[in-house]
Amino acid sequence: MQTFLDQVKWTADGLVPAIAQDAASGRILMMAWMNREALDLTVREGRAIYWSRSRARLWRKGETSGNVQQVQEIRLDCDADVIVLQVEQAGGIACHTGRQSCFFRVLKDGAWHTVDPVLQDPDTLYR
């Protein structure tokens, strides 16, 4: 029997991009990747679990920093190859730089400008 996992169009590497959006503010917090197991566990545990491509292992978001993402809703796009998570972001910080969102640089006059403040020193996030 086909499950919801079978309906996702995984990349050749068995991954799907997952966009995390703050359910309260609508701010896009980050984009990461999930493999089949990560999406399955995300559903079972109700918290965002990604596949870290750099570390080649499951990444329970917040496992070190405590900044867990509780998942309120999971959506799939028309091509079945991108996922959007509505999350409640613990600590209000999604980015490893200590900012609310990973998208803290804006293009202006041909250059990327950092426009969002660091809310917490990353050294205190990962110790």
Place this chain on the structure above:
Amino acid sequence: MQTFLDQVKWTADGLVPAIAQDAASGRILMMAWMNREALDLTVREGRAIYWSRSRARLWRKGETSGNVQQVQEIRLDCDADVIVLQVEQAGGIACHTGRQSCFFRVLKDGAWHTVDPVLQDPDTLYR
């Protein structure tokens, strides 16, 4: 001299994922891919231009349907490998199925359920 294009971490295929968010509502409309030329043209023309992987050519969003995306802001994430566009979506329809957003399916009880209405018959969008 390094330009903003050089600071983007392109994939091995020379692409970067670009998430389009409705600037007014905050709704995530779609995710597509850009190559260097697509991002450069997006900035120059002020409208979203993607790289269609299936058709292997530049894709001026709305070129057939008229549902152009005017770009109000472009952001880059901490890893420099994902882009977010704040867009004004002409026609209020981003999806080729005639829906506002490509993310019209929600996971519930282990299955994907279509929860958003078709606003315009896709046959009348692409004729």
